[in-house]
Amino acid sequence: GDSVTQTEGQVTVSESKSLIINCTYSATSIGYPNLFWYVRYPGEGLQLLLKVITAGQKGSSRGFEATYNKEATSFHLQKASVQESDSAVYYCALSRHTGGLSGKLTFGEGTQVTVIS
């Protein structure tokens, strides 16, 4: 089946520095998946950060960007200058274009980002 891999379980970065969180996927079914980044702030549920459903396109939100790279099967999340408020757990996820209408998601393990001042 499909899978999503985030290689970094925890990342610590200084305020105003850049951040990159790696995400690669393996999609065993025919066709290209839809790709998402979700974020979970302390004590809250996950919320959608950005999504890209077309290969080659870039999504952006709140200063974060991710590009859907179908050749490398990657969807890395980047931010040029982080703030303490960006401390959270970030999840990469994919869903399938299927004949049905279910939005079933396959998640990566999550990356805990801690921004220090």
Place this chain on the structure above:
Amino acid sequence: EAAVTQSPRNKVTVTGGNVTLSCRQTNSHNYMYWYRQDTGHGLRLIHYSYGAGNLQIGDVPDGYKATRTTQEDFFLLLELASPSQTSLYFCASSDWGNYAEQFFGPGTRLTVL
């Protein structure tokens, strides 16, 4: 603003105990989902539903039952809880469509002693 609530937020039970986790959404969404989150794993889908009375099996269903009583309410049942079910449980809802945004509740932390 979309809203998904879960209760209880924390629950401790013993092995063999009976637990019901509740989820309510006020988004008028058709789909609802139950996930579990464990260290070293992403969220894993337990069960989901596309409407009242409907139930679909997810990727890790063993040991769990679920019931969707109304469009708003989705319950997860652990009839004989085991320590392996100690986890953080999330409920979510979404509209139709395979790239629809999912809206998540705040989670229920379950500990099975």
